[in-house]
Amino acid sequence: MSSRDPILIMGGGLGGLTTALALAQRGLPSRVLEGAPEFGAIGYGIQFGPNVFHVLDRIGLTGAVMDKADCPPAVLMRDALTGNELARIPTGASFRARFKHPYIIIHRIDLHNALLDACKYRQEIELVPEAMVTSFEERNGGVALSAADGRTFTGPALVGADGFRSLVRAKLVADGEPRPIGYVAHRTIVPISQLKADVHRQEVVLWGGPGFHIVHYPLRHGTLFNVVAVFRTSTHGERGDVESYRAELQHTYRDAHPAMRDLLAMMDLGRRWQVGDRDPIRHWSKGRVVLLGDAAHPPLQSFAQGACMAIEDGLCLAELIHAAGGDFAGAFRRFEAARILRTARLQLESRALWEFYHAEGIARDVRNETVADWDEAHMYRCLAWLYDGFQTSLEPSTQAQRRA
DSSP states (O other), rough: TTSSSOEEEEEOOHHHHHHHHHHHHOOOOOOOOOOSSOOOOOOEEEEEEEGHHHHHHHHTTHOOOHHHOOSSSSEEEEEEEOOEEHHHHHHHOHHHHSSSSEEEEEEEHHHHHHHHHHHOOTTTEEESOOOOOOEEEEEEEEEEEEEEESSSEEEEEEEOOTTTTTHHHHHHHOOOOOOEEEEEEEEEEEEGOOOOOOOOOSSSSEETTTTTEEEEEEETTTTTTEEEEEEEOTTTTTTOOHHHHHHHHHTTTTOOOOOHHHHHHOOOOSSEEEEEEEEOOOOOEEEEEEOOGTOOOOOOGGSSSSHHHHHHHHHHHHHHHHHHTHHHHHHHHHHHHHHHHHHHHHHHHHHHHHHHHHHHHHHHHHHHHHHHHOOOOHHHHHHHHSSSSOOSSOOOHHHHHHHH
């Protein structure tokens, strides 16, 4: 099998499509396999920090993304019980001056479509829907994938961009299912004209409370309103009696600010996502197979950076594959070394921030008192490692090399 045959990418989400597009720009063909009947995305909002623009600029998508995005004036944190504003990160002119790029909010469908449209114009990319892969193996100097309908796909290497519950990871790492952390998330989008809650409608707002939080922000230039409600539950989100579930949720939010309860009344409780976690791992490749994005290093949602990391991965991996001249195993080892410290730090700091959001009792009092002293400069310094940190250098850091 030739190294110039199409690289197999399992998963047609943001990370998989970014990888395919970045490879195509370097003249490398790929075949993107998606299990769903068509390429698409779940229709909710997504936040993007300025670090992602280092990639969007390189793959030529900044304009298409900005056409569909909103730039909130600030990101706020409020106490979910009192409603008091705890912290404000201005994301306007001073933010852009510091980080060179904006902070944006965008409908995930719009973002995915921008990537998908760009991929459709590249002859190097083959998009294959309804390819439900059930197994894979290395053989004959390449990788062979078997699909549920009997088809077989072969290529010189496999990129597992198949998300949080990755089939590729299950075989490659074999570390079991993600660990439930006892929280469930609900997501809803409504026309902003239907919004009755007395809340900020332009900013990104997080209400942090004991065992629960809500995030909300506008989408599509102020016509839609995106709400995410998260709460701790003894049922781990398992399906059961809806009224009992609603009663448990209402009990959790019983002391919440009235605006939060108004937002909660809007939520579709029939759709829920169990929040899970994984420990950072040092290696997510073996031979000609590599993981990417949430399949490799899934963070909790605290920093809203999971999609950003997958997109960063896509460009970094494409550069390393191109430079490796057919040595896929070597490229994948260098990819791990280049990304491990950044992605592991995000996973670990996301856990700490998750606890920070949900502080209760004296911990909540300490949180509120501490945050009161944070000014704009302090918050920008805290975010610098994340928003300044992405580099497209082919060389891993010295620290990463020592740890490999």
